[in-house]
Amino acid sequence: xWQNSKPYWLVLPTVSVIxxxxxxxxxxxxxxxLGYFPAAGQLDFSTRAYHKLLSSKDFWLSLWLxxxxxxxxxxxxxxxxxxxxxxxxxxxxxKSRIGxxxxxLMNLPLVIPHFVGAYIIVLMFxxxxxxxxxxxxxxxxxxxxxxxVLTNDPRGWGIILAYTWKEAPFIAxxxxxxxxxxxxxxxxxxxxxxxxxxxxxxxxxxxxxxxxWTSSCFIVFDFTFSAFEVPYLLGITYPQMLPVLSxxxxxxxxxxxxxxxMAINVVLTLITALLGIMAYKLSRRWGMPGGKS
Amino acid sequence: MNHLYLxxxxxxxxxxxxxxxxxxxxxxTIQEGELFALLGPxxxxxxxxxxxxxxxxxxxxxxxxxxxxxxxxxxxxKRGLGMVFQQALLFPHMTVEANVAFGLKMQGISKGVRLEKxxxxxxxxxxSGFGDRFPAELSGGQQQRVSLARALVTxxxxxxxxxxxxxxxxxxxxxxxxLLKGLQQDYKLTTLLVTHDVNEAFVLADKIxxxxxxxxxxxxxxxxxxxxxxxxxxAMFLGAKNVIYGQLSQGVFQSGSFKLxxxxxxxFNQQPGWIVLRSENLKLCPVPASTKFSQINRDLILRGSVExxxxxxxxxxxxxxxxxxxxxxSFPADxxxxxGLGEVLELTYDPQALVFIPEY
Numbered sequence: 001x002w003q004n005s006k007p008y009w010l011v012l013p014t015v016s017v018i019x020x021x022x023x024x025x026x027x028x029x030x031x032x033x034l035g036y037f038p039a040a041g042q043l044d045f046s047t048r049a050y051h052k053l054l055s056s057k058d059f060w061l062s063l064w065l066x067x068x069x070x071x072x073x074x075x076x077x078x079x080x081x082x083x084x085x086x087x088x089x090x091x092x093x094x095k096s097r098i099g100x101x102x103x104x105l106m107n108l109p110l111v112i113p114h115f116v117g118a119y120i121i122v123l124m125f126x127x128x129x130x131x132x133x134x135x136x137x138x139x140x141x142x143x144x145x146x147x148x149v150l151t152n153d154p155r156g157w158g159i160i161l162a163y164t165w166k167e168a169p170f171i172a173x174x175x176x177x178x179x180x181x182x183x184x185x186x187x188x189x190x191x192x193x194x195x196x197x198x199x200x201x202x203x204x205x206x207x208x209x210x211x212x213w214t215s216s217c218f219i220v221f222d223f224t225f226s227a228f229e230v231p232y233l234l235g236i237t238y239p240q241m242l243p244v245l246s247x248x249x250x251x252x253x254x255x256x257x258x259x260x261x262m263a264i265n266v267v268l269t270l271i272t273a274l275l276g277i278m279a280y281k282l283s284r285r286w287g288m289p290g291g292k293s
Numbered sequence: 294m295n296h297l298y299l300x301x302x303x304x305x306x307x308x309x310x311x312x313x314x315x316x317x318x319x320x321x322t323i324q325e326g327e328l329f330a331l332l333g334p335x336x337x338x339x340x341x342x343x344x345x346x347x348x349x350x351x352x353x354x355x356x357x358x359x360x361x362x363x364x365x366x367x368x369x370x371k372r373g374l375g376m377v378f379q380q381a382l383l384f385p386h387m388t389v390e391a392n393v394a395f396g397l398k399m400q401g402i403s404k405g406v407r408l409e410k411x412x413x414x415x416x417x418x419x420x421s422g423f424g425d426r427f428p429a430e431l432s433g434g435q436q437q438r439v440s441l442a443r444a445l446v447t448x449x450x451x452x453x454x455x456x457x458x459x460x461x462x463x464x465x466x467x468x469x470x471x472l473l474k475g476l477q478q479d480y481k482l483t484t485l486l487v488t489h490d491v492n493e494a495f496v497l498a499d500k501i502x503x504x505x506x507x508x509x510x511x512x513x514x515x516x517x518x519x520x521x522x523x524x525x526x527x528a529m530f531l532g533a534k535n536v537i538y539g540q541l542s543q544g545v546f547q548s549g550s551f552k553l554x555x556x557x558x559x560x561f562n563q564q565p566g567w568i569v570l571r572s573e574n575l576k577l578c579p580v581p582a583s584t585k586f587s588q589i590n591r592d593l594i595l596r597g598s599v600e601x602x603x604x605x606x607x608x609x610x611x612x613x614x615x616x617x618x619x620x621x622x623s624f625p626a627d628x629x630x631x632x633g634l635g636e637v638l639e640l641t642y643d644p645q646a647l648v649f650i651p652e653y
Binding site: 185186188189190191192193194195196199203204207208 | 344347348349368369370371373374375376378382384385386395396398399400443447453
């Protein structure tokens, strides 16, 4: 009996922590979003916060900004990640010392925390940052104000830049083994049958890489969509990305705005889950014989 | 003219003194329509040579000629070759039909024509009706058939085969050999096959080149090669079990106290070398040689005791120790009961079937 149940008892502490912290947090957040706040004496459930949120212009502006930033950051890091991965592959074949050094440099963002990355972007790209100073030093700009506003800007370019810099190596790392497998297995075959390098890329690499690339991009999109620290450091006060708006409402809005803050988190969770399901379905469709690719 | 000619091909890999490899082929001609097999153990350089021909590897020196023009500087994709690899390596995201038509698509042939050709080639390899399937839905043998169809559909100038059936089970391998041989003869394809499988080379090839450590040791037709190996290594690689070093003098081969009569080789005097005594050339004496009923020439009798006896696939494979030498013979299990260990056997052999390889 003990032998049979032993594995379950052994994993129980870990499972308990996950269930209490993760699912407990989800349930509590959902309850708060529905107006259940025992600490504030609110014990009734209602969908008032959701009605208020969905009829708020601020919410829709924030949602649009969040989607836009997440989409652009994902697109840029997806393309850059593919480029880096191809560079790794080329570098692996040639084994040059400079190439290896560059490869290490490209992997560096993986070990740097997001908020440090955001701070680096601020230091590099603000109007009085290092890049502006270098350009000014070389006489390429006449005054610091001539440098474009790339941090704390209304369009979120600083955030996009930070996520692109941080997530491109992640995508590269995710697709590199697949890319390597494709090249080692099918490049010679395609060459023998008359495919030029670009034809091989279009006909073989892209369709075979698409499932792994799409999955990686979905992960990046979901992360960017619900992340807080980078938009908090690099964003502006209005409009804010959804996670920042939720934080602002929760900390500065008083008791009556807290359900709205939690409703935003629930909406974020739902959209993220929906995207996850979509990614899973798409990867299944592409991964199966007879799939789209 | 689609004969293939290799001239002065050299390709080296140098890692360390003990771990370096050099391919060196002074010249090799494969006639138009001929199936030439490069036969050798793993790591002897046969796949390297095949890749040099395909243009997938650039040789350090030498030229590859196809007909009367050199193709050394032509990139792989423009050489117009067909190749079947060890694994089928079909594109997993394409249907069987699209896989077969891939080479035609790369040549810019219209969709209708290329799919029509793919269909008829699939029919030729016995896979009619499989066109809409995906590679993952086929067995290993079917995948390799598709791979063969993909190679043949472009009407290649030369067909290159890199151990194409090594990943298949024995029964399927035999079926694929028959299919390949038939198609190769139908299309009169100049074909270069590399394999480590002696049986495969002998069944398929018009001519065989034995490779060892980056060099071709001997080239000939299968039967001639089998009957006249020019080195003991080749004899053993081709399956000879008893290759014995000794000295041949006036028609008698001697190795220690072990002696064999080799009539017709009287021109050799104290010539060191190897005698090839094939296990199928050794036979059990039906009647003890000492009896008056025996018809066997007593000079051709070998006597020894059984050291090891193994039954495999309907035959006994017996190691017999005689004087200073042990020999292996094989005979069908229905000819005699299994010889017991230590049992004394009398053997005879056909002296005309002995091969002497002199040492120079």
